[in-house]
Amino acid sequence: MESLYHSTHDTFRLSTYYSGSMTMNATPAMPDKYLVGHPAIDAQHQLLFMLFDEITLTLKGEEHTFSMEHVFASLDTYVKTHFSFEEELMKTVTYSKKSDHLQEHRALEGKVSAYAKRFTDADDVESQRTIAEETHAFLFKWLTEHIAQTDREFSSVLKKE
Ligand SMILES: [Fe+2]
Ligand SMILES: [Fe+2]
Numbered sequence: 001m002e003s004l005y006h007s008t009h010d011t012f013r014l015s016t017y018y019s020g021s022m023t024m025n026a027t028p029a030m031p032d033k034y035l036v037g038h039p040a041i042d043a044q045h046q047l048l049f050m051l052f053d054e055i056t057l058t059l060k061g062e063e064h065t066f067s068m069e070h071v072f073a074s075l076d077t078y079v080k081t082h083f084s085f086e087e088e089l090m091k092t093v094t095y096s097k098k099s100d101h102l103q104e105h106r107a108l109e110g111k112v113s114a115y116a117k118r119f120t121d122a123d124d125v126e127s128q129r130t131i132a133e134e135t136h137a138f139l140f141k142w143l144t145e146h147i148a149q150t151d152r153e154f155s156s157v158l159k160k161e
Contacts, residue, residue, distance in 0.1 A: 051078070075116070
């Protein structure tokens with residue numbers, strides 16, 4: 001099915017996006033309010049912010065937007081790699097809120113798979129749009145609640161040790 005969110009030029013778009021070219025999709029800078037002060041974690045969070053931005057563009061219907069299929073495939077890889085990175089770091093410090101943080105990660109993972117499954121199962125453009133909007137709101141919540149709060153607090157623990 002050729003849907004509203006199915007991009008026909010992903011390879012070109014991907015290479016343009018990640019090369020930082022200004023001709024089409026310049027990499028958007030993550031706002032300072034989401035920075036946690038740990039360079040590696042911030043760099044990884046930037047990827048999540050880029051996925052958030054991709055959905056923003058997709059919903060606006062701009063010609064150069066990515067497909068939602070790409071967003072969900074990237075989110076799947078992202079949760080696996082980024083969460084395990086943070087969780088490995090947690091083993092190196094005394095961190096009293098570790099179990100809460102782990103619980104948040106598991107909940108986010110569950111939501112990512114649920115949104116991805118709903119999107120795959122959706123058989124009309126309107127349902128896909130609704131799921132894209134909900135995923136967009138979910139990523140915003142993730143940025144503002146998990147990254148700007150939980151991850152920032154964890155980062156301050158890392159800096160102290
Ligand atoms: Fe994080
Ligand atoms: Fe985290």
